Amino acid sequence: MHCCKEKKSFVSRVIAIDGPAGAGKSTVAKKLATILKYAFLDTGAMYRALTLKALRQHVNLEDEHALTSLARQTVIDLEGDPMTLKVFLDGEDVSEEIRTLEVTNKTFYVARTPGVREIMVDWQRTIGGKKNVVVEGRDVTTVVFPCAYRKFYLDGNVEERAKRRLKELESKGQKIDAQQLLKEVVDRDQKDMTRKMGALKKAEDAIYIDSTPLTADQVVEKMLQYIKSE
Numbered sequence: 001m002h003c004c005k006e007k008k009s010f011v012s013r014v015i016a017i018d019g020p021a022g023a024g025k026s027t028v029a030k031k032l033a034t035i036l037k038y039a040f041l042d043t044g045a046m047y048r049a050l051t052l053k054a055l056r057q058h059v060n061l062e063d064e065h066a067l068t069s070l071a072r073q074t075v076i077d078l079e080g081d082p083m084t085l086k087v088f089l090d091g092e093d094v095s096e097e098i099r100t101l102e103v104t105n106k107t108f109y110v111a112r113t114p115g116v117r118e119i120m121v122d123w124q125r126t127i128g129g130k131k132n133v134v135v136e137g138r139d140v141t142t143v144v145f146p147c148a149y150r151k152f153y154l155d156g157n158v159e160e161r162a163k164r165r166l167k168e169l170e171s172k173g174q175k176i177d178a179q180q181l182l183k184e185v186v187d188r189d190q191k192d193m194t195r196k197m198g199a200l201k202k203a204e205d206a207i208y209i210d211s212t213p214l215t216a217d218q219v220v221e222k223m224l225q226y227i228k229s230e
């Protein structure tokens with residue numbers, strides 16, 4: 001989709017970043033939001049939080065109707081500064097629990113469910129309509145905010161992305177086999193790119209950045225150049 005004419009007349013400003021797992025979207029989005037004094041909208045955290053609730057309640061993950069109705073009965077809040085964003089599921093802080101391997105690997109069931117995506121997209125648009133946000137996810141440049149002020153597609157070599165994820169998990173004390181993790185990243189990309197609704201793809205007018213040879217700060221620097229350019 002091409003840029004909307006009204007793009008610059010939005011009351012609030014949206015900077016949207018899509019890309020595959022481990023490309024560094026979260027790190028970069030947090031830094032960017034901090035520099036710009038924008039809020040940070042982590043859409044993946046919302047899908048993860050609903051997955052956690054479904055797992056806890058033993059909802060059949062193949063049952064799209066049950067997942068959609070669960071989403072309708074759920075309140076997910078994102079609170080705090082970008083660097084220390086907390087995720088609340090029905091009032092409970094689940095910021096750590098949504099990052100486990102089990103939640104990561106089961107989120108695709110929730111993410112592929114059209115009824116859930118509709119609800120999530122509504123929530124995300126409501127947040128983005130009220131304040132300036134840096135938002136990251138898989139469909140934020142294509143579906144949620146196609147008219148965002150600036151749109152980026154942050155990519156990266158899959159081995160490098162898996163390495164980054166490994167480091168991140170190890171720093172949190174989680175132990176995982178490197179080969180297994182690589183397989184899971186490839187698998188997650190495949191699922192994110194091929195689902196019927198909200199599939200990950202580069203928006204035609206998104207700026208493509210390959211993060212492979214760059215540090216997070218270098219990616220942020222590049223983005224800031226585009227953001228400041230007219």
Ligand code: C5P
Nearest residue numbers: 043044045047107108111137138139192
């Ligand atoms: O970005 P993160 O790894 O936290 O996302 C977890 C999962 O949530 C992704 O693999 C994807 O399946 C789903 N997701 C999505 N749409 C978004 C953000 C995340 O489907 N906008």
